Amino acid sequence: MRTFNLSDYLLQYLDKTSDTPRNRQLYRLMRQAILDRVLPPDTRLPSSRDLANELQISRNTVLYAYEQLLAEGYVEARAGSGTYVADTVPDTVFMPPTPRGSNAAVSDWAQLSQRGHRLVAHAGASPQQWGAFVPGVPDVTRFPHKIWSSLQSKIWRNPAVATLTYGGGGGYQPLREVVAEYLKGSRSVDCEAGQVVITNGIHQSIDLCLRLLSDPGDVAWVEDPCYWGARNLLTASGITIRPIRVDPEGICPDHADLAVVPRFIFVTPSHQYPLGMVMSLARRRSLLEYAKTHGCWIIEDDYDSEFRYNGRPLASLQGMDSDERVLYMGTFSKTMFPGLRLGYLVLPPSLKQPFVTGMEELHRSGQAPLQATMAEFMIQGHFSSHIRKMRLLYGARLEILQQEIARHFADDVQVVGTDAGLHLALRLPEKCDDQLIAGQAREQGVIVRPLSSYYHVPDSRNAGLVLGYACVNDANIAPAFDVLARIIRRHL
């Protein structure tokens, strides 16, 4: 059982396209699994021969990794009975002495600290950020760049001193104000400008929450499946993740979960990522009540709910919260363009001052010309107008994609998450290896993310593919899906 999970885990993360030799990758993944206690002390490792077979790699590759782990004390050999995870794992990453006076390649990662290693070990960002079917990327070719550029030029014609020197940690005041107005009106967020902190996106917003409100060892509930970025940031900050399953009403903690009071509850109530359901009103009420009773912080990630094609969006969870437990975050990456690097965090009143200070200490503040341009873009109505246009565009693309899916497949794949956003998910039969399908698709130029990779523990019951349809031209959807469908068909 343990053995089976290990090879599953390794298969998920071994990257055949990486420049890093396979044996180093294997060593690092296993070391991380041991440090993260995914592989607890006294776990018996499979024999090098068995693991090599399961991973379909050479036995020497496995032996190298085992020997390295042995040398560094992560595992121990017990006479006549095999290799076991050591009882006392070194609690800082062993740093081999640099050979004196030599520039000989020291392994890149071996020099990192433990938290540094956690930050980069499961890096999730894809090198490809455009084309069929990259999830989460809007059609940046439709961005009204002429309007943007002319607003920007106007701001630069006679820039005030205050916009060029260091700014305040909350961001450019007029942008905070218009963001507050926008969120009140369109998302029923209950806030005023002073509660808004402008960040460079969801990652920075999450990181700020972790830096200010948590200490290593704190527990966070995260939806299972969830956004890889949130999971990685939590792990990097030393937070213990408790994955909570989702049902059609959203996050669904069981009795055992409820007993482990978390510091944070990370949720995507408007549009579960990546499955797409909306959290029910009943579930929202329970969650707020629980957070109030136990003093948890709810982090509401409202990353793409502007694009809704069916039904009316529920108001934000933040708008229902009367106890200052919800921190609400959003991004301009989907509504504008990702390279903009602007997002916003709405804080309970009692947290606004420390967060403004925290931003200032971590990053110093500024970028007023950029933020002023964004404010003008919103004030003049270009933002709402662009969203309306893109909603029609993406809605049409979604329809084409759904037709293609229906044309190729009957009941053997299930489509979920088509009410909103920039992506949908295809659920595949249990026997399908979604990692393998995604790899084969990539070789033919079609980018999809395996659904199982969004889960805490990859499991074949969660096989599927996440497809973004926003950054594919209408005309390219059918041909690209043809390629993908042929590959999927081979695995059904």
Place this chain on the structure above:
Amino acid sequence: MRTFNLSDYLLQYLDKTSDTPRNRQLYRLMRQAILDRVLPPDTRLPSSRDLANELQISRNTVLYAYEQLLAEGYVEARAGSGTYVADTVPDTVFMPPTPRGSNAAVSDWAQLSQRGHRLVAHAGASPQQWGAFVPGVPDVTRFPHKIWSSLQSKIWRNPAVATLTYGGGGGYQPLREVVAEYLKGSRSVDCEAGQVVITNGIHQSIDLCLRLLSDPGDVAWVEDPCYWGARNLLTASGITIRPIRVDPEGICPDHADLAVVPRFIFVTPSHQYPLGMVMSLARRRSLLEYAKTHGCWIIEDDYDSEFRYNGRPLASLQGMDSDERVLYMGTFSKTMFPGLRLGYLVLPPSLKQPFVTGMEELHRSGQAPLQATMAEFMIQGHFSSHIRKMRLLYGARLEILQQEIARHFADDVQVVGTDAGLHLALRLPEKCDDQLIAGQAREQGVIVRPLSSYYHVPDSRNAGLVLGYACVNDANIAPAFDVLARIIRRHL
């Protein structure tokens, strides 16, 4: 002795202009001092009456703070002998239960985690970032904003898809290339573009180093005095700071220091901050040798060495390093304008890949249009030309300021750090209270930073003032210094 330091420490940080009541401030400062072991276990606290006298605040204010610390276990009362720092200090910050169903103001800071508290407790950024004599701010009114704006418009005329979607963690490739060229040519930095990571400034560069290369409890050597921002970021990341005195040749570790091998050595070799000396060649060699022998990382902060008025700058420390121990960082805040939020970090080859990945995971990447504008500004020669012009301008202002100082004072103040940069330091006689002088100057609209506040432990032997002269018009220097001189005179 201990008692004397405590009240000194408290006087430094108690903020009379803050909205936070004095008793809460006192409680937080003492708690932080205990958590940071500035006040180690078993230290006897002064009586509430004595402390109130020393701080010139009411005894009730002190009693409130003591009672709060007692209730939370930070201090303990010993019968008949006074109040002592507790043996076992709670290792997470005590969080009082939120009153049920009430929005009653919970103290802003009481909700923060321990590391969050460390991040904001000693926040150093000044609310005023312009005028006589704000240190570290260039004259942004002289920035050639028309050239900038026209370059920017050109880039926005037909933006490539790759510049609008998510980018790579290292930054926009052409900017990495031109920064590498610039640093090779002007600072003798030994690097190629792949080693350059574009960040949003020195703070983010430092934070990235701490996240990737350190774990809580690691030791860092910092110069004493040093930049408040570096010190605060280190503390917030759980690093133990070991302040190292500086002499005219720069950082000067003694035998006891050398025995505590640090993870990091933070230095400003080209222009010690804030005292202004250049690290000698001999000291550089020793430092590199020590780092090589013990596997330490040297963080070289080269924040303003472009502005040198006397003598030729020494090459960067990085350029002398043949063992990949130096991480070099710089910023465009001084050479361009602070609100730009662009800086750069040059990594040893063995660290470049993890740092690129780390940036991507922490912040996702983008901002290509901004970085492309910066690259064009450099490629077309505007950057070098702007620096040349500003060097003349600031050199002239420095001269005016030095004349004013000489006109007002003879041997009773000593001027240091006039060879380079955007600021100088006035050393005052030991009896002067530089905090008080700075406060009185602020009331009259003149901003100076007390020199003692740059030291790890404020000490009247380090009384002085740090004056920036770059963001004051020539004509305003004399009148502003008149105001300051009158105040100083009262304290001599």
